[in-house]
Amino acid sequence: MKTNNVTKKMVLTAMLACLAFVLNTFVYFPAMAPFQHFVDVLAAVLVGPWYGCAAAFICGVLRMLSGRTIQAVTGAVFGPILGGLIYKKTKNIYLTFIGEVAGTGFCGAMASYPLMKWFYGLDAQSPFYYIPFYTPSAVVGAGMGVAVLLILKHSGALGRMLSELS
Template identity: 40%
Template structure:
């Protein structure tokens, strides 16, 4: 019974965060030809910290899929959100300090996600003008802003003792 309650709690938190990411994608910033959505990166950090790396990865995939189906994102949302969310979660799991989570998100999305976007843009989307490092600057801007927003949100949750209650959802 306890495991079922925990699973429902995790899925509920994940669902709410996915909804925030999708609605938050309405507030995108065009940077260097990419649609930057900092709310997704805030959600990546929150999901990684509150639920762990695998939920964060699944949330990144689900949000990217919904955004694409609704016409609110591009195929670049998949590597951008998923790699950052996974790395953020793995980093936080290995060293449960919030700054480690922020760095994991920024490096995972900004560098690795930006690099992984090149083959998708070049071969799947037909963008032959894309260069290997085309997406890194715009992804870095988006993820840095999103990580900064997550600092504010997690600080507020920590100050009000809600963070420790929500982190219990991982167990």
């Protein structure tokens, strides 16, 4: 029984990674990836912090292979970890939003600074340089994710999905 649930989580993780990649590829905003954060919130709640991180990492690598910088990975992986850990502890969808925004808007932005400097030679003047770019994207995307989760919760589908995955 446990193996079956792990398999379901792995398949859903791959599907969420693909969904994020496709949405970010066809709905493009310069220097923003709100659909990554949309999927991060869904993944944090549905599959948890570690599978959510895996989905964000897979999507980030795919985005890097299609021409994006390493920010595609660093801007995505911290949000589902923090949001997923918060949801796991509190079961509060709104706090998952805060975890996604803080994880991406602060942790992801701070992690991007040294990597962009090292790999790409970009000389931003401050480690806080990326925060104004990451935070609005995370707020918009996480807000969309929370809206979808609330719709699923009110219809009863979220409870069924979570029980099927646990």
